[in-house]
Amino acid sequence: METTVWTFSLSVPFEQWAAIYDSEDVTKMHESVGLKSLFRGVSKDDPTKVCAVQQAPVGAAQKLFEDNKAMIAGAGHIIESTVITAYSQS
Template sequence: METTVWTFDLSVPFAEWAAIYDSDDVVKMHAEAGIKSLFRGVSKDNPSKVCAVHQAPVGAAQKLFEDNKEMIRGAGHIIESTVIHAYSEQ
């Protein structure tokens, strides 16, 4: 298992993006890939900057991201701004 910390910018208001992220379809997609969402929030200093934290089998979150970039972009996630840090318990 690994924990991934994602930061990225939005092209839509946070509430609009969060409604999609929290939707039944996305929750189901995460569950099917073995991804548990631990946190998602907006920067206190920048309303366009998001942090999302996932726990999943190694590489699962990144694979879901790579396989679904156009859908993710459609939710307001600016793909090019994405920074991912992955951590493991060893």
């Protein structure tokens, strides 16, 4: 398992993005690859900046991201702003 920390910018209000991220369809998509969302929140200083933390089998979160960029961008996630940091337990 690995924990992935995502930071990125939004082109829509956080509440609008979060409603899609928390939707039943996205939850099912996450579950289909064994991904668990641990946290998602908006910056206290900048309402366009988001942090999301997920736990999944190694490589699963990043593959899901790569395979679904058009849909993710459609939710307001600015793809080019994404910074991905993955951590694993030794």
